[in-house]
Amino acid sequence: MISFDDRSLFFFWFFWFFILGPSRFGPGPHEVEFRFFIEGTERSFVVQMAPIDEVPHAVHLFLEQVEHGLLNGCFFYLNGPHVVQAGPQLAVNGEDRSQYLAPFKAAGLDVLSFPDYSEEFPHTELTLGYTGRPGGIDWYINKVRKAFVLFFNVV
Numbered sequence: 001m002i003s004f005d006d007r008s009l010f011f012f013w014f015f016w017f018f019i020l021g022p023s024r025f026g027p028g029p030h031e032v033e034f035r036f037f038i039e040g041t042e043r044s045f046v047v048q049m050a051p052i053d054e055v056p057h058a059v060h061l062f063l064e065q066v067e068h069g070l071l072n073g074c075f076f077y078l079n080g081p082h083v084v085q086a087g088p089q090l091a092v093n094g095e096d097r098s099q100y101l102a103p104f105k106a107a108g109l110d111v112l113s114f115p116d117y118s119e120e121f122p123h124t125e126l127t128l129g130y131t132g133r134p135g136g137i138d139w140y141i142n143k144v145r146k147a148f149v150l151f152f153n154v155v
Contacts, residue, residue: 025063028052032066036076047128050121058116058130062139065109078140085131087138104137111136 030049035042052059065071078085088104091097104110112135123129123142131138 025052025060030059030063032062034071050118054118054120055116057112057114058135061109061112061130064107065104068103068107068109070104070107070109082144083140083142085138085140087131101137 028049028051030052031046032049033044033046035044037043049059049062052063074086074088076084076086077090089097089100101110112130115134121127125142125144127142128139129142130136131140
């Protein structure tokens with residue numbers, strides 16, 4: 001059994017996100033196009049991620065979710081006063097949502113291990129972030145200025 005203390009965990013994350021992460025997805029900038037339907041009409045928008053070396057954990061997790069096709073079939077389910085939130089299917093009529101979260105968990109891509117933030121990319125209007133602490137499967141488009149995890153912009 002392998003156990004990690006704080007120091008070895010730091011070196012693991014450093015190696016993964018600064019050495020393997022950039023080489024796996026290239027230097028960037030990374031863009032992801034989202035396609036969706038509103039009243040039968042296909043629409044789309046593009047997000048441009050912050051540089052992977054600025055917020056490596058959040059950007060890498062999101063790119064992995066895209067690469068594994070985990071965001072396919074997700075939808076926008078909340079249009080609140082300050083965010084538009086997206087994610088996998090919500091529970092309907094009291095059903096268990098875990099079946100919709102299972103593919104993320106099976107791939108080990110269901111949660112940030114720690115909040116990832118860069119002062120170089122403040123969380124302003126039309127930026128995106130993961131919901132919850134330290135951040136989970138669901139994500140949102142920010143409608144107003146906030147100070148939370150930022151990992152890409154709508155362009």
